[in-house]
Amino acid sequence: MIVNAAMSVDGKIALPGGRAVRLSNEEDSRRVHRLRAKADAILVGIGTVLADDPKLTVKPEYARGRNPLRVVLDSDGKTPAEAHVLDGTVPTLVVTSVACERVFPHAEVLRLGDEEVDLGRLLDHLAKRGVRTVLVEGGSTVIWSFLRHGLADELKVFVSSQILGGRSAPTLVGGEGVTSVADSTRLRLDRTRRLGDGVLLEYSVMR
Numbered sequence: 001m002i003v004n005a006a007m008s009v010d011g012k013i014a015l016p017g018g019r020a021v022r023l024s025n026e027e028d029s030r031r032v033h034r035l036r037a038k039a040d041a042i043l044v045g046i047g048t049v050l051a052d053d054p055k056l057t058v059k060p061e062y063a064r065g066r067n068p069l070r071v072v073l074d075s076d077g078k079t080p081a082e083a084h085v086l087d088g089t090v091p092t093l094v095v096t097s098v099a100c101e102r103v104f105p106h107a108e109v110l111r112l113g114d115e116e117v118d119l120g121r122l123l124d125h126l127a128k129r130g131v132r133t134v135l136v137e138g139g140s141t142v143i144w145s146f147l148r149h150g151l152a153d154e155l156k157v158f159v160s161s162q163i164l165g166g167r168s169a170p171t172l173v174g175g176e177g178v179t180s181v182a183d184s185t186r187l188r189l190d191r192t193r194r195l196g197d198g199v200l201l202e203y204s205v206m207r
């Protein structure tokens with residue numbers, strides 16, 4: 001499992017209130033699309049779909065390769081019908097709780113878990129259908145969930161040379177957070193790379 005995101009120097013991944021902002025530069029966008037082309041699935045949470053309406057596809061001007069499966073964690077089935085992920089151009093899986101009855105014309109629905117989506121069962125399901133590399137692209141809450149459950153192997157963070165500030169701007173990792181430093185997620189810094197006017201930090205997540 002690879003977690004990938006772009007943040008400002010002050011750790012924000014969006015504007016105050018969660019409004020979307022482009023933080024990747026051209027060099028980073030090329031890297032992200034190449035990473036997508038090598039993944040079997042790209043996963044985001046419903047918060048990201050509602051804020052960013054991402055296409056989650058491989059842009060031909062950046063990378064060559066097939067489009068991975070798109071996976072959306074959406075317990076209550078709130079993905080808007082007009083969202084790009086439901087445009088029918090790429091196989092898409094919307095994962096809801098068992099209680100959700102909504103059907104999506106252009107996406108497969110998998111119903112798992114009582115409240116939030118059960119990530120362990122989701123990853124088992126994906127592995128059975130040959131999905132090995134999942135690229136987790138956010139947002140803040142989903143990244144927290146993957147780290148908290150020890151499900152992320154790698155973390156790649158592009159740091160753009162900007163400061164956004166704002167108490168309500170989401171940071172790279174949200175959720176409840178840890179209550180003691182002993183519970184923090186430990187990372188091993190594998191590589192740093194300058195990408196244009198920003199920097200890419202690549203970590204392995206320690207188990």
Ligand SMILES: NC(=O)c1ccc[n+]([C@@H]2O[C@H](COP(=O)([O-])OP(=O)(O)OC[C@H]3O[C@@H](n4cnc5c(N)ncnc54)[C@H](OP(=O)(O)O)[C@@H]3O)[C@@H](O)[C@H]2O)c1
Pocket residue numbers: 004005006007012013014015017018019020021023044045046047048049051052073074075076078115116117118119137138139140141142143145170174
């Ligand atoms: N800069 C970047 O690289 C980047 C990338 C992506 C997003 N973003 C930003 O991130 C923000 C969105 O982040 P967010 O934290 O609000 O939303 P999010 O992480 O995209 O989605 C979180 C939602 O997913 C659903 N979910 C279902 N099962 C889950 C599980 N097991 N674990 C976690 N979530 C689960 C929950 O909603 P339900 O209970 O309704 O299912 C949860 O509230 C936006 O501001 C967006 O612009 C930035």
